[in-house]
Amino acid sequence: METDGKTNGSNGAHDTAKLDALVVGAGVAGLYQLYRLREQGLRVRAIDAASSVGGTWYWNRYPGARFDSEAYIYQYLFSEELYKGWSWSEKFPGQPEIERWLNYVADRLDLRKDIQFGTTVKSAHFNEATQRWLVTTDKGDVIDTQFLVTCCGMLSAPHVSFPGQETFKGHLFHTARWPKQPIDFAGKRVGIIGNGATGIQVIQTIAGEVGHLKVFIRTPQYIIPMKNPKFSAADAQAYKSKFEHFKQRLPHTFTGFEYDFEHAWAGLSPEKRREVIEDCWNDGSLKLWISSFAELFFEEPVNAEISDFVREKMRERLKDPKLCDLLIPAEYGFGTHRVPLEQNFLEAFHRPNVEIVSVKNNPIERVTPVGIQTADGSVHELDMIILATGFDAGTGALTRIDIRGRGGRSLKEDWARDIRTTMGLQVHGYPNMFTTAAPLAPAAALCNMTTCLQQQVEWIDNCIRYMRAKGLKVIEPTKDAEDGWVTHHDEIANATLIAKTNSWYLGSNVEGKPRRVLSYCGGVGAYRQKCDEAAASAYQGFAMN
Template sequence: MSSAVFDEQANRWDIKLESGQRAQAQFLIAAVGLLSARYTPAFEGVDSFTGESFHTSRWPKEKVDFTGKRVAVIGTGATAVQLIPEIAPEVGHLTVFQRTPNYCAPCRNSEVTPEEQREWKASYDTIHKRIRETTVGMMHEFDPRKTFDVPKEERLAFYEDLWSKPGFTKWLSNFHDIMTDLDANEDFSEFVRNKIRARIKDPVVAEQLAPKDHPFGSKRIPLETNYYEAYNRDNVLLVDVREAPIESITPNGVKTTEQEYEFDIIIYATGFDAVTGALSQIDVRGEGGQTIKEKWANGPRNYLGLQIAGFPNLFTATNAAFCNYTVCAESIVEWITDCIRHIREKDLQRIAPKPQAEDEWIAYVNKVAEGLIITKAKSAWFMGTNIPGKPPAVLLNPLPAPAYRAKCAEAAAKGYEDFVLQ
C-alpha cells in the first residue's frame, strides 16, 4: 500500500497500492508489522559496491554461495547473531563490523520428542490461559524476589539455573528488579559478561564482545547458538566501529576511518525502523489532510496504541505492549473487532480518539516507562534511538500485558467515551 487518504465526506479511506490499484474502505487496519521496515544506514557510496549485498530481512530467494568468499556482516543484533555462526564455517573470510555488543543468551533449542509434543498438545488450554496472565505473554514470569534480598551464593545458583534453560528464561524469569534497578541489573549484567568472556579465546576480542554501555534487557536480548565460538575461528575478524567508524562503502568493500576492507558480499544486519517505521513510510492522510509523518514529527502519538486522533477509522496493530507479540496481537484484534461491531450496531460512521485522551495516554505511558531500564540504552529500537534523527520515544507500551488489556477493555466498557463517535 502506498497511500491512504481519509475522505471526510464519505467517511471512507481511499487506498492506493504500489500496483496502481485503488480501493475504498470504511475501516483501515494497519497490521504492517513492528519489525518489518528494514533500516540500512545511509553510508556514502552504498550503491557503488560491485559485489553482492543485501539486508538480512530481504535474504535472496536463491541460495547464497558463500564458499571461499570474503564476506562482511554489518551489525550484531538478532539477525547477525543467528547468521554469523551459520556462515562462518562456509565463508573464506568473515569480517563483522560491530557498533554495540549485545548480551546474547544461549537459545538452547533441542529436538522435541514425540512424548514432549503429546504433553504440550494436551496442555494447550492451560498454556493459552497462562500466557494471557503473565507480564509479557509468555510462559515466563518475573521472579517476585528482589535481587539483593537473595544471598550471593543462592543468587549465583539461581542465575546458573536460568542460564541453563532455553529461550528468554534468563531475561523474563529473572528477579523482577533487573528491569527497574540499575544495581540489581548490573549484578546480572556482569554474570552475563563473564559467560561471554569465558567463551572467547582472545581476551581483547572478549572485552569487545562484552557489553558495558547499556543494562541487560534494555535492548532486546538476541538468542544464539554457537555465536561467540565463531569469533574463535581463524577466518573471523571483529572490527569495532566505535573505535573506527565506517566512512563509506566503496566499489570493493567497506572503508573505515582506519582502513579499507575488500569483500565479495556485504550483509546489512542493521535492523529495523521499528514499530512506527512501516506506517510512516505510507502516505497516510487524515482529517484536514494531515499526514502521519507530520503528526508524529516529535514522536508517535496514539491512544492505547490502537487509534490516532485526527485519523478516524484507522486502527494500528503494531505498538501494543512489551509482549510476546502473537499473544498480544490476539487481544488487539479482539478489541478492534468489538469496536467495529459497536460502530456498526450503533449505525455510526466514524471513530477517533479525543486529543485529550491521546495526550493523557502518552503522558501515562511515559510515566510508567520512567522507572524502567528499557529507556536506558543509547541505541535501541525499543526507543527508536537506533535510527538517526528519529525522536526518542517509548515505542512499546511498558504496561504488563494483562494491565494493558484491562485498559483497552475499560475504554470499550465506558462506551468509548474517550473517542469522538460520529
C-alpha cells in the same frame, strides 16, 4: 468485489473497489484480522507486498533465522483445532518451518481468496465528506473503505543508511530482504554489518561456510545460549495437552510468555538469587531476561549484578582478553536492549577465518565499489556485504505510506515531531484507522508477538462489532484520551533503565527520529486490562458518531 466508478481503458483509470475494511499486511496479525473481520460479515480484503503469507517470516529468510519464543507459545490460541493441527519439530524452529506453519494457517482458514499479494499500499487518505478512507496501491488499485487496519509489523521497514551502496561491485543483501535462492558463501570474503539478534543468527550460521568473515561491530551484545531440543511425537502431544493452560496464562503474564517474574530480589539471600539466575540461564531460553527478577529493568544495583553474571558466563567461553573487550558489553546493562539467544556465536570468533572490525570509534564512512571504507581511510575488500542493520521500528512501516487524516494532516509529519498513539490501537486525527504492532503498546517490542497481536486484533474486531451494532460509522480517540495514554506510557517507560539506553527500543538507531520508548513497559497483562476497561466503558475516550 463490489465496485463503483467506471473503467476507462484509454487513460488506464481503475475501478474503485468498495470495502468495509482493508487490512494492510498478511503476517501474524493480518491473517487473524482478516479472519475475524470476515467472520463478522464484513467485505474485507488484505493487501501484502510479498508473494505469499508470512509477514516477518516471509521476508526474513536469511541464514539461521529462527524463533526465540518457544514454538508452542508463538501460536494462535483462538482455535484449539488449529493449534493441535500443527506439530513443531523443535523448541525454536527455523524460518522455513515457521513460513510453512503460516501457510498452513492461511489454508486451514481459507484466507488466500481475500488476499491481494505482490501489492504495496502507496497512500491512504481520509475523506471527511464521505468519512471513509481512499487507498491507492502501486498497481493502480483504488479502494474506498470504511475501516483501515494496519497490520504492517513492528520490524518490517529495513533501515539502511550507508552512502555508496549502489556502487558496490559484489553482492549486497539486507537480512530482511533476503533472496529466496540459496547463496553460495564458499571461498567468499564476506562483511556483515550489525550484531544484534539478526546479525548473531547470521554470523553463527555462515562462519563455517565463508572464506573469510569480517564482522563490523559498534555495540557488543549480551547473549543467552539457546537450548533447542528436537520434539518427538510425545513432546508435541505434551505441549498440545496444555492448550487451555496457555490460552488462560499467556495473555496475563508480563511479556506474554509462559513464564513470568516469580521472585522479589529484596526477599532472597545472595545465594538464593544466584540459584534463580543460574536456573533461568540454564533454561536456554529468554527466561533470564523476562522471568528472573523484574527489578533488573528498574534498579541499577540489581541490573549490575545480573549483568556481571552474564559477562562472567561470556568470558568463560571467549577466553581471549581481546575478544572479551570487543564482544562483552561494558557500557549498558543486561536486558535494556533486546537480548538475543545464540548457538555457538561466541565460538565463531575463535575461528581463524573470522575477524572483528570495531567501528565504535572508527565508524563506517561509506561503501565503495570494492568493499567498506571506515573513517580512518581503511578499505576492507569484500565479495559480499550483509546488512543486519535493523529497522525503522514501530513507525517506519506506516510512515512509508502516505497516510493523511483529518484536514490533510500527515502521519509521517506528525510522527516526525512526536510519536503518539492511543494504546497503540488508534491515532488522534486519523478516524477509522486501527493499528497493530504500533508504538506505545507492548506489541512494539516487549512481548511474545502472537500474544499481543491476537489481543489487539480481537480488540479491533470487537470495537467494529460494537460500532455496527449501534449503527455508528466513525471512531477516533480524543486528544485528551491520547494525551492521557502518552503520559501514562511515558511515566512507566521513564522509570525503567530501557529509557536510559540507546537502542532501537527508543528509535535512536534512526537519525532524527523523536526519542521515546516505543514499547509499553507496564506489562502485557496490565495493558490488556487497560484495553478491556476502555471497551467495557463503551469506549470512553473515543469519539464515535
